[in-house]
Amino acid sequence: xxxxxxxxxxxxxxxxxxxxxxxxxxxxxxxxxxxxxxxxxxxxxxxxxxxxxxxxxxxxxxxxxxxxxxxxxxxxxxxxxxxxxxxxxxxxxxxxxxxxxxxxxxxxxxxxxxxxxxxxxxxxxxxxxxxxxxxxxxxxxxxxxxxxxxx
Numbered sequence: 001x002x003x004x005x006x007x008x009x010x011x012x013x014x015x016x017x018x019x020x021x022x023x024x025x026x027x028x029x030x031x032x033x034x035x036x037x038x039x040x041x042x043x044x045x046x047x048x049x050x051x052x053x054x055x056x057x058x059x060x061x062x063x064x065x066x067x068x069x070x071x072x073x074x075x076x077x078x079x080x081x082x083x084x085x086x087x088x089x090x091x092x093x094x095x096x097x098x099x100x101x102x103x104x105x106x107x108x109x110x111x112x113x114x115x116x117x118x119x120x121x122x123x124x125x126x127x128x129x130x131x132x133x134x135x136x137x138x139x140x141x142x143x144x145x146x147x148x149x150x151x
Contacts, residue, residue, distance in 0.1 A: 057120075064121045071131045079138045086135030 099106040112128035
């Protein structure tokens, strides 16, 4: 049958290498097919998430323009108007932070300290912080204000 031990070992080795290569190739093809199917299934959802993220970025930019304009207009407002605006801001912040994460419109932290706002709109966050600190200083100078804001 075999002329030598070497020929037997060579054939055995060849068979085992060939068989393992075939098994790996079969598994790889099955893996690739499954991966392709998974990507095809998830791609529309991924694209929708990217579109939503882009839409939210545009919405954030629009809101920052509105907020920046409103805060800038309050810069020259009479002190009582600035104090009233700060009180309204403080009440709304307190209400929305206590609402809980499942409530519509709830916030995590005081808006001008929110990490997402600081990352995306640092100018607006700094303006908001400065405006609020100035309004607090005005409220302390004018004891006629019944409440002092506290976020």
